[in-house]
Structure formats: C-alpha cells, structure tokens
Amino acid sequence: MPGTGAVTRSTLRQQIADALRDEVLAGRLRPGRAFTVKEIADQYGVSATPVREALVDLSAQGILEADQHRGFRVPEYTLTDYRNMIEARSLVTDGMFQALSTGHPAFRTPPEDPRTTAALVTVRRRGEEAQRAATAGDLTILIGYDLRFWRELSALFGNPYLGDFLDRLRVQSWVCAVQHLLRLPDLRGRLWAGHTDLVDALARREADTARSIVAASNAHSLALLEHLAGT
Structure with a gap:
C-alpha cells in the first residue's frame, strides 16, 4: 500500500476500497470474478478486518456482490x-x-x-x-x-x-x-x-x-x- 508511517484501519479500508473500485471500473476485474477476504488481504499484505470492511462498502455501492459463505464477486449486469x-x-x-x-x-x-x-x-x-x-x-x-x-x-x-x-x-x-x-x-x-x-x-x-x-x-x-x- 502507498504511504509511509502508521496507517489507520480506516485509511486502509478506504485505500483498499479505492484500489478495487478502480480495478472493476477499468475492467481488469471482470464480471463474475470471485475472491475471498483472505485472497485480498494476502494480496495487499494487511489484516482481514479492513479488507472485509472495504468489500462490504463496495457491495453497498453495487460495485461488488456478496456471495454468501464464499466471499465477493464482480456483478454480471445485463x-x-x-x-x-x-x-x-x-x-x-x-x-x-x-x-x-x-x-x-x-x-x-x-x-x-x-x-x-x-x-x-x-x-x-x-x-x-x-x-x-x-x-x-x-x-x-x-x-x-x-x-x-x-x-x-x-x-x-x-x-x-x-x-x-x-x-x-x-x-x-x-x-x-x-x-x-x-x-x-x-x-x-x-x-x-x-x-x-x-x-x-x-x-x-x-x-x-x-x-x-x-x-x-x-x-x-x-x-x-x-x-x-x-x-
């Protein structure tokens, strides 16, 4: 993640949400692409909590969908x-x-x-x-x-x-x-x-x-x- 020094959980949450949002809007995360909280946490080298919060935020915005018991995925809009x-x-x-x-x-x-x-x-x-x-x-x-x-x-x-x-x-x-x-x-x-x-x-x-x-x-x-x- 960018930046140096102590980073609050709130900041991490927003940074992760912004990064994933950009990936979806750029088409690099394709419709139907599924992933877990652990996968994203490992990718960014952070704990699961801010990742989970970021993914929930993106789900509320319609950028991701919660896939019950499996994680999250990019929606396949028609x-x-x-x-x-x-x-x-x-x-x-x-x-x-x-x-x-x-x-x-x-x-x-x-x-x-x-x-x-x-x-x-x-x-x-x-x-x-x-x-x-x-x-x-x-x-x-x-x-x-x-x-x-x-x-x-x-x-x-x-x-x-x-x-x-x-x-x-x-x-x-x-x-x-x-x-x-x-x-x-x-x-x-x-x-x-x-x-x-x-x-x-x-x-x-x-x-x-x-x-x-x-x-x-x-x-x-x-x-x-x-x-x-x-x-």
Missing part, C-alpha cells in the same frame, strides 16, 4: 439492468432539471451571480476533461472525470442524498458498460462527449435543453452497448 439504470438516472436528472423552472434555491440567483458562475466553471472544467478523454478514447480517464462531473453537478442542488443516489447509479452503469466497451479496439469517436453542452444549458437555465442533452447521451450509450452485445 443489458436489462443497464436499461433500468438509465431509466432510474433519467428520473433523477429530470427532477434536478425541473428545479430550473420551479425556483430551486440553487438556481434562484441570477446567472451572473459570482457564486453560481464559480460553481458552474468548476463543473465545466470537469466536463472539458471528460470530453478530451472521450475524444481520445481513453475510457479509464473518461470514467473518472465523468463521475466527478456528475458529483459536482448534483452538488449544486445542495441535497447530498440526491448526489449519493445518482453517483451510485452512474458507478453501476459504468461497471455494466465497461465489460462491453472493452470489446472495441479503438474507442475514439465512439463515446458521448456532450458534458460542456449540458453545463452551458444549465447556465442559461434551459431545463428542456438539458433534458434533451441527457436523453441523447442515454440513447447513444444504450445503442452502443446493444450493438456490442449483438442485440
């Missing part, structure tokens, strides 16, 4: 699962964007308000990085920036429960999508890259445009996965 994830995500984002037309406190200030402007600039910067990664076909970098983009965007609405729920859905969506996207030898030009368009629509308080952009993103992603799965 296209039906992916469609349901997209539907759930759409219900959440539609509600978020509805706030633009119903006077949610996050968007009650004028567009030129410095607080709103600063927040949107930060989100847009994440979107620009995500777009560069998508254009370059760098899936691992894209996933990282896409998740940060949506976490920061949802944080504008000031409801941590909404942000946590949407983040969980998007992580699960990527876990499902990665297994299919890795079949392509070259992802350049194949991945959605409309993040900054979405931020610009929100900055202009155009809820309908924002919904249309997200709907187009969802349709693009689903069509690509269906094509790769041969359905």
Whole structure:
C-alpha cells in the first residue's frame, strides 16, 4: 500500500476500497470474478478486518456482490439492468432539471451571480476533461472525470442524498458498460462527449435543453452497448 508511517484501519479500508473500485471500473476485474477476504488481504499484505470492511462498502455501492459463505464477486449486469439504470438516472436528472423552472434555491440567483458562475466553471472544467478523454478514447480517464462531473453537478442542488443516489447509479452503469466497451479496439469517436453542452444549458437555465442533452447521451450509450452485445 502507498504511504509511509502508521496507517489507520480506516485509511486502509478506504485505500483498499479505492484500489478495487478502480480495478472493476477499468475492467481488469471482470464480471463474475470471485475472491475471498483472505485472497485480498494476502494480496495487499494487511489484516482481514479492513479488507472485509472495504468489500462490504463496495457491495453497498453495487460495485461488488456478496456471495454468501464464499466471499465477493464482480456483478454480471445485463443489458436489462443497464436499461433500468438509465431509466432510474433519467428520473433523477429530470427532477434536478425541473428545479430550473420551479425556483430551486440553487438556481434562484441570477446567472451572473459570482457564486453560481464559480460553481458552474468548476463543473465545466470537469466536463472539458471528460470530453478530451472521450475524444481520445481513453475510457479509464473518461470514467473518472465523468463521475466527478456528475458529483459536482448534483452538488449544486445542495441535497447530498440526491448526489449519493445518482453517483451510485452512474458507478453501476459504468461497471455494466465497461465489460462491453472493452470489446472495441479503438474507442475514439465512439463515446458521448456532450458534458460542456449540458453545463452551458444549465447556465442559461434551459431545463428542456438539458433534458434533451441527457436523453441523447442515454440513447447513444444504450445503442452502443446493444450493438456490442449483438442485440
């Protein structure tokens, strides 16, 4: 594990969870891959307790599944699962964007308000990085920036429960999508890259445009996965 000196159990737990999460999202731990607490503890050279806690945390996020009496495994999500994830995500984002037309406190200030402007600039910067990664076909970098983009965007609405729920859905969506996207030898030009368009629509308080952009993103992603799965 990285770092020197004394490391708390809490820190170990987070480090292990982060490392395994990255492995799953990068597709290096494939769907159906099973492992035990002891296997991971031996791999990292640590005790079983922080490993067990990390694996339980990842199971709660939908990144792993607990395999009763056997350990844990990477979930084998289906296209039906992916469609349901997209539907759930759409219900959440539609509600978020509805706030633009119903006077949610996050968007009650004028567009030129410095607080709103600063927040949107930060989100847009994440979107620009995500777009560069998508254009370059760098899936691992894209996933990282896409998740940060949506976490920061949802944080504008000031409801941590909404942000946590949407983040969980998007992580699960990527876990499902990665297994299919890795079949392509070259992802350049194949991945959605409309993040900054979405931020610009929100900055202009155009809820309908924002919904249309997200709907187009969802349709693009689903069509690509269906094509790769041969359905």
